[in-house]
Amino acid sequence: MKLFTCEHCGQTLYFDNFNCIRCQHELGFLPDRMVLSALHLRGKNWRPVDAQANSIEYRKCANYSEHNLCNWMIPSSDPDTYCVACRLNQTIPDLGVEGNTALWRRLEAEKRRLVFSLMRLDLPLEPKTKTNTEGLAFAFLSDDPGSAFREDAEQVLTGHAAGLITLNIAEADDATREDMRQQMGEPYRTLLGHFRHESGHYYWDRLVQGTDWLEPFRALFGDETQDYQASLQTHYEQGAPADWQNHFVSTYASSHPWEDWAETWAHYLHIADTLETARAFGLRVKPRVDDADDLSTGVPFDPYRSRNFEPLIEQWLPVTYALNSLNQSMGQPDLYPFILAPKAIEKLSFVHRIILDHREHRAPPL
Ligand SMILES: [Zn+2]
Numbered sequence: 272m273k274l275f276t277c278e279h280c281g282q283t284l285y286f287d288n289f290n291c292i293r294c295q296h297e298l299g300f301l302p303d304r305m306v307l308s309a310l311h312l313r314g315k316n317w318r319p320v321d322a323q324a325n326s327i328e329y330r331k332c333a334n335y336s337e338h339n340l341c342n343w344m345i346p347s348s349d350p351d352t353y354c355v356a357c358r359l360n361q362t363i364p365d366l367g368v369e370g371n372t373a374l375w376r377r378l379e380a381e382k383r384r385l386v387f388s389l390m391r392l393d394l395p396l397e398p399k400t401k402t403n404t405e406g407l408a409f410a411f412l413s414d415d416p417g418s419a420f421r422e423d424a425e426q427v428l429t430g431h432a433a434g435l436i437t438l439n440i441a442e443a444d445d446a447t448r449e450d451m452r453q454q455m456g457e458p459y460r461t462l463l464g465h466f467r468h469e470s471g472h473y474y475w476d477r478l479v480q481g482t483d484w485l486e487p488f489r490a491l492f493g494d495e496t497q498d499y500q501a502s503l504q505t506h507y508e509q510g511a512p513a514d515w516q517n518h519f520v521s522t523y524a525s526s527h528p529w530e531d532w533a534e535t536w537a538h539y540l541h542i543a544d545t546l547e548t549a550r551a552f553g554l555r556v557k558p559r560v561d562d563a564d565d566l567s568t569g570v571p572f573d574p575y576r577s578r579n580f581e582p583l584i585e586q587w588l589p590v591t592y593a594l595n596s597l598n599q600s601m602g603q604p605d606l607y608p609f610i611l612a613p614k615a616i617e618k619l620s621f622v623h624r625i626i627l628d629h630r631e632h633r634a635p636p637l
């Protein structure tokens with residue numbers, strides 16, 4: 272994630288800010304420019320404070336103006352009432368239920384981080400609608416209140432099906448999520464991790480299924496036509512194979528090639544975004560290959576734009592050792608509690624090549 276600067280007073284701004292803490296200007300993220308900008312009201316529209324006379328104007332996303340839980344803007348020429356992130360919502364929590372607005376706020380904050388990364392990577396990001404069945408959508412659902420006491424009650428499971436990503440809003444509650452993490456024996460469980468993982472399933476459908484990448488995918492991840500439900504059941508009954516760390520980023524990745532892909536995809540997004548944050552703060556750890564990727568262009572290394580994967584992983588490993596050690600110095604669990612074996616790195620590199628291939632061959636925007 273980038274750092275931003277208030278154009279009015281020079282204060283450093285963070286992606287989630289709604290106001291500049293120094294000059295109090297209202298802020299809005301401009302998805303067409305990928306910057307967080309200080310704004311002033313001009314008539315009924317908003318303009319960046321440093322705007323040229325002919326610069327475009329913006330409206331607030333309806334989730335900004337009505338609920339103050341999204342800080343993204345919409346170019347005034349765009350007729351949609353929701354920003355590019357919020358228009359992906361198919362179902363939001365019932366705000367009549369006490370506590371749901373707070374849970375929804377956390378979900379949206381993490382979803383915007385996902386959407387930011389997807390946009391940086393030039394991935395397809397249209398809302399799923401009746402006419403665009405290939406699009407992406409989110410449903411934030413809760414268990415029926417009495418469900419814990421009825422054996423027949425269906426629990427809302429986090430997952431992806433045909434472009435619709437479903438999240439159980441209880442995952443936005445720290446205590447509930449930590450409880451689940453312990454039950455599942457996972458070293459890491461976050462909302463952002465869920466969003467990144469589930470988006471991996473969606474992009475497998477978009478970028479791998481039915482393409483020339485399918486056979487190379489099978490060679491690396493295995494045959495995804497094997498029975499999915501049976502594979503998960505075996506995984507939950509027997510656990511991961513003893514040597515899972517030689518092949519997979521996590522135990523869950525060993526359950527089925529689709530889950531291996533989704534876990535690998537999530538780690539790719541962890542790496543790209545966390546490296547960008549590290550660089551935004553000037554954090555460099557043993558920068559042996561620093562900027563090597565872009566020496567020819569003289570452009571500073573950008574983890575989201577690198578043509579090669581090697582510079583990412585060569586920077587990532589020492590950064591994780593440093594960050595894990597910093598966390599341990601504060602008595603916190605490891606920031607990145609994973610070990611990346613050569614096979615897992617090969618899979619990450621494969622994800623990188625597919626994203627790059629899409630960027631370089633995607634149809635020009637209509
Ligand atoms: Zn300011």
Ligand SMILES: [Zn+2]
Pocket residue numbers: 332333334335341342343353354355356357358
């Ligand atoms: Zn929004």
Ligand SMILES: [Zn+2]
Pocket residue numbers: 468469472529530533
């Ligand atoms: Zn999954």
